[in-house]
Amino acid sequence: MTDKDLQFTLLQARNAGDPVRLEERAAFAERLGVDVSCIHPVDILTEHLHLDLLENRDALLVGGAGEHSVVEPAPGVQAMIEFLGETSEQGFPTFASCFGFQSIVLALGGDVIHDEDAAEVGSFFIDRLDAAIDDPVFGSLPERFVAQQGHKDRASRLPEAAVCLAKSELAPFQAIRIGTHPVYATQFHPELTRDSNRARFKRYLSDYQHVFGRNKAQEMLDEFMPSPHASGLLGTFADALRSGAL
Numbered sequence: 001m002t003d004k005d006l007q008f009t010l011l012q013a014r015n016a017g018d019p020v021r022l023e024e025r026a027a028f029a030e031r032l033g034v035d036v037s038c039i040h041p042v043d044i045l046t047e048h049l050h051l052d053l054l055e056n057r058d059a060l061l062v063g064g065a066g067e068h069s070v071v072e073p074a075p076g077v078q079a080m081i082e083f084l085g086e087t088s089e090q091g092f093p094t095f096a097s098c099f100g101f102q103s104i105v106l107a108l109g110g111d112v113i114h115d116e117d118a119a120e121v122g123s124f125f126i127d128r129l130d131a132a133i134d135d136p137v138f139g140s141l142p143e144r145f146v147a148q149q150g151h152k153d154r155a156s157r158l159p160e161a162a163v164c165l166a167k168s169e170l171a172p173f174q175a176i177r178i179g180t181h182p183v184y185a186t187q188f189h190p191e192l193t194r195d196s197n198r199a200r201f202k203r204y205l206s207d208y209q210h211v212f213g214r215n216k217a218q219e220m221l222d223e224f225m226p227s228p229h230a231s232g233l234l235g236t237f238a239d240a241l242r243s244g245a246l
Contacts, residue, residue, distance in 0.1 A: 005058075006032070006034050006038055006058045006059075006238060006241060006242065007038050007040065007056060007057050007058055008028070008032070008034070008038060008039050008040065008057060008058065008059050008060070008061050009040050009042060009053050009054055009057045009059075009060050009061065010024075010025060010028060010039050010040065010041045010042065010061040010062070010063060011042050011044050011049075011060070011061070011062045011063070011080055011083075011084075011100070012024065012025075012041050012042065012043055012044065012063055013044050013045060013063075013064075013065040013066065013068045013076070013077060013080070013099060014043070014045075014065075014066050015045070015066060015067060018066055019203075020064070020066060020200065020203070021041070023196070023200075024063045024064065024191070025039050025041055027191040027192060027196055028061055028063065028191045028234065031190060031191050031231060031232075031233075031234035031235060032234045032235060032237070032238045033235050033238055034238070039061070040057070044076045044077065044079065044080040045068075045074075045076040046076070048079075049079055049080060049083040051086070051087075054087070054092060058093065058241050059092075059093040059094060059095060059182075059237075059241060060087055060092055060093065060094040060095075060096075061094070061095055061096070061100075062080075062084070062094070062095075062096035062097065062099065062100025062103065062104075062185075063097060063098070063099065063100060063191065064097065064098045064099045064100075064150065064189065065077075065098070065099035068099070069099075069114070069153055070099065070102045070103050070106055070112050070153065071112060071113065071114045071153055077103075080103055081103045081106050081107045082107065084096070084100070084103050084104050084107045085104075085107030085108060087183075088104055088107060088108060088161075088178050088181070088183045089108070091178075091179075091181035091182065091183060092183070093182040093183070093241060093246055094182070094183045094184065094185070095184045095185070095186075095190075095233075095234060095237050096184070096185040096186075097185070097186050097187075097188065097189050097190060097191060098150065098151055098186070098187060098188070098189055100185060101155070101175075101176070101185035101186055101187050102151075102153055102154075102155060102187075104176075104178070104183070104185045105155045105158060105159060105162070105173075105176070105185070108159035108160075108161050108162065108178065109159040109160065109161075110155055110156075110157050110158045110159040110162065111155065111156045111157040112153055112154065112155050112156065113153065113154065113156045114152060114153050115152070115153065115154050115156075116152050116211060118154055118170040118171060119151065119152040119170075119211070120149035120150075120151060120168065120170055120171060120187075120188075121149060121150050121151070121152075121201065121208060121212075121220060122148075122149060122150075122197070122201065122220045122221075122223055122224055123146050123147070123148055123149070123194060123197070123223065123224045123225035123226075123227060124146070124147060124149050124168055124169075124170075124188070125144055125145070125146055125168065125169070126144070126145055126146070126147045126166050126167070126168050126174050126175075126188060126230065127143065127144055127166060127167050127168065128141045128142065128143050128144070128145070128165065128166050129164060129165055129166055129167060131163050131164060131165055132165035132166060132175070135165065135177065136236075136240045136245040136246060137184060137233060137236050137237050137240055137246075138165045138166070138175065138177075138184075138233070140229075140232070140233075140236050141166075141229050141230075141233070142229060145227070145229040145230055146225050146226065146227040146229070146230065147174075147186075147188035147189070147190070147227050147230035148188060148189045148190075148192040148193070148194070148196075148197040148224075148227050148230065148231075149187070149188050149189065149197075150189060150192075150197065150200065150201070151187060152211070154170075154171045154173070154187065155171070155173040155187070158173055158176060161178050161179050162176040162177070162178055163176060163177045163178075163179070164176055165177060166186070168187075171187055173187065174186060174187045174188060175187070175188075182240075182241075182246035184237065186230075186233070188230060190230050190231060190232075190233040190234050191231075191234060192227075192231070193226070193227065193231050194224045194225060194226045194227060197224060198221065198224045201220070201221055201224070202221065205217060205221070208220070
């Protein structure tokens with residue numbers, strides 16, 4: 001299998017006109033090491049979700065959400081949660097970040113809460129757990145690494161099927177694998193780099209100033225860090241798909 005052979009379905013919850021819709025697709029393509037044409041976006045807010053969307057696809061991706069949340073979800077979000085429950089239980093190869101992580105947690109019986117006191121926006125240190133050491137994707141990580149974050153909701157209880165692979169100081173559940181299936185999800189954003197996450201922060205700066213205050217938001221903007229290990233996870237995932245390790 002070559003790079004051009006890998007094909008991905010990307011579920012997105014981005015409002016019309018949100019420039020992050022295109023940026024997110026490009027970010028996943030770059031981190032996976034494939035052409036952007038290999039990332040096939042699906043708008044969960046307007047499109048019906050069905051398993052035919054996964055035909056001739058090597059894996060399913062889920063990105064962030066912008067203005068949407070899994071806490072009191074809109075109809076399109078609820079439909080995506082149910083869809084991810086089905087695909088995860090079937091073991092279809094998946095890599096979901098942030099909003100996607102929370103959706104899979106809920107879909108399989110866990111809990112997600114809105115917790116602004118534990119919000120992580122910017123670059124944060126993550127601790128790899130022992131359960132990740134022999135994992136074909138997360139085993140490549142050092143014991144502590146930097147990852148890009150952008151969330152105010154977090155998982156408060158994992159489903160029984162989930163194996164926790166990483167944690168942070170504010171969020172005890174930062175990455176999971178569903179049993180032995182090739183279904184991965186991270187609360188952090190492996191598709192983002194320091195520069196792309198900083199640019200996204202600046203785009204939503206007025207919202208963050210409202211949440212954190214003007215001075216704190218500026219401090220956060222100045223504290224973004226490179227995240228080479230976390231940003232390499234999707235490439236490792238793609239390599240594992242190609243080699244049959246998953």
